[in-house]
Amino acid sequence: MKNQLRHLSLTTRLSIAFSIICCTVFLGIGLLSYHNMQKLLAKQRDQNLTARVERIEIFLQDQESFQILIQHPRLYENMLGKEDNLLILRNPQHTLIEINPLKVHIPAMAKSKTITFLNNQSEFATTRLAYKTVRFNHQDYQLIAGTQLDEAQSTLDQYLWKLILYSLFGIVIASLLGRWVGLYLLRSLNHLIEQTHRINGTQPHQRIEAKSTNIEVEKLSSAMNSMLEKIQVNYDQLARFSEDIAHELRTPLNNLMGQTQIMLTQPRSQQELEQLLYSHLEEYERLSKMIDNMLFIARSEHSDYILEKENIDLSNLILELVDYFEFLAEDKQMKFVLHLEKGVQIYANAELLKRALSNLIVNAIDYGLENQDIVISTKAIAEYAHIEILTKNIFIDKHHLNHIFERFYQIDSSRNFKAKTGGLGLSIVRSIMTLHHGEANAYNNSQGIVFSLKIKSQA
Structure with a gap:
């Protein structure tokens, strides 16, 4: 994977990185929004059940209205306008109201003077219930209201699909914008790369002229020009050194060759030959000293030279x-x-x-x-x-x-x-x-x- 990324351009890498960031951000926002929506629908559902229980309590205080409701329970069912809603008023002896068109199983409930919420089943629940123990005709009754969970789940499913669609659309748009921004910001860097490729050994004084509003590119351009200046100085020193060493070595070598050629033009005595050898030895010593000094300078300029003080x-x-x-x-x-x-x-x-x-x-x-x-x-x-x-x-x-x-x-x-x-x-x-x-x-x-x-x- 790392080897594959090395072959990608910086613009492509930035685009991929920006896309990954966008995916992470949109995914995080989507999950948070979905969770908040789920809590909001659950809270709204419980509020509706609470309001329904409270309305029935008001009916209980009006004997005439309540008698009509007992005699004609379909009226309340019509008022709800939904077949999946549930309303039960009962005690162990009597069931005064039972509106349960879907025949939802009602679990056992303890007495509660406040409105309490629970699901009809611990697993795979289908109905949300709210109940409260109320007093009517000197007897305790359980007032139970309920609503199906499918309606909220359907709303959540629709919200989830829209959330996924909008997130994908946002990721695509953000990725395209990220690539465009990357190309724009790295345009001056690409220009710097082009100018760097144009520099060659035939124009040693050539420098990079990359004007950019990007501070980093300006600093990089300045650093590269500074490096080229140092290289130019070292190059000039090396060229001068090569010329100087050629001159210094040529002089003793010419002396050696010239003296030898002169001596070979005619027979020489032993004393003359000895003088020639002494003269040659002097030149050899000079060359040896020069080479030793050059080696010392080369070693001393090396960064890992160990110096005992x-x-x-x-x-x-x-x-x-x-x-x-x-x-x-x-x-x-x-x-x-x-x-x-x-x-x-x-x-x-x-x-x-x-x-x-x-x-x-x-x-x-x-x-x-x-x-x-x-x-x-x-x-x-x-x-x-x-x-x-x-x-x-x-x-x-x-x-x-x-x-x-x-x-x-x-x-x-x-x-x-x-x-x-x-x-x-x-x-x-x-x-x-x-x-x-x-x-x-x-x-x-x-x-x-x-x-x-x-x-x-x-x-």
Whole structure:
């Protein structure tokens, strides 16, 4: 059943649901109306019997009129005008009046000073009776009035058939109206579906233009356009990434091929061949580093990447890195200037944070000027720790700053520089900060370019 419903349109489903609701509502109203009609006819029947008993009591008070009724019972039968009505006045010794044309069985009745109602039989009753014990000529008599149940049942049957007919007619009309309303309300949704089908890969900037008075359709259209925007951004990034990686891989491969072709043009000495192998090894290491970095970025961007964190003393971690990279800085006559705030604790993965800071320090050494300082400072603000690495007298144009953390992005002036991280160093820094729910930024100040990291100081 569920599989069959899946193949039905939303309009058809709504129509079916609306029809089921209409059937339920009409059925409920019909049953309630039939029950109320049944109670109303029963109440009216008992009221008529009560009025009949009361009229006979009035006759009992008028001796002359009552004597005429006793002598001529057919008069009362004619007054009733129906052969199925019943009237009996009796006691164990005498029966003064007995109008019972259908010979209805009268059950035994106890004395009752008030009007009491009962059916002539406990099962399959045919007559409704009302009786009362009255006083006449110093004797107690049972005054019994009755009417057939067939008349009320006939009225109920007619009412039931009309009720069924009107309910079916109402269900059909309501179902047709429900389908028309469904088609009208879902017209804009169908238009949205048509526009969605028209979107293809040949027009990446195409968007959905579905104007509708339906708020839900407007929200859906806006959400789909927002999704298309994100897809477009990711598509552009992927296209740019493909171009960049092709460029980055082509350079070392061209170097390998060119050097090999030159060496094969004529016989070479053993020393020249060794130099070629060392040169090739350097290119291989660069390619290996690039691939490792790409794999790390891909894993870090995966949602189920597990990150183990611990409390780290930031000053000790930076001092450890400075000791390690100090010899590289000395080769360019550079030195580290530290402004470290004491007691700054961070909650992070130590190895990944070392890698991010190492990339920034290596970047500062590689691109910094000789005899210039690299200033590293830390400070705690609220629940975050801020780390800044300043490379003096090096400035980056503003239009580069917004892209500097993108994969393989390099400034034109340094495009031919063989980066130790394969052109992915700053992108790795941003990925590590993203894993820690932190931030990585770059900006120029009056002294030079500053790379800033922001990371939580507590769990």
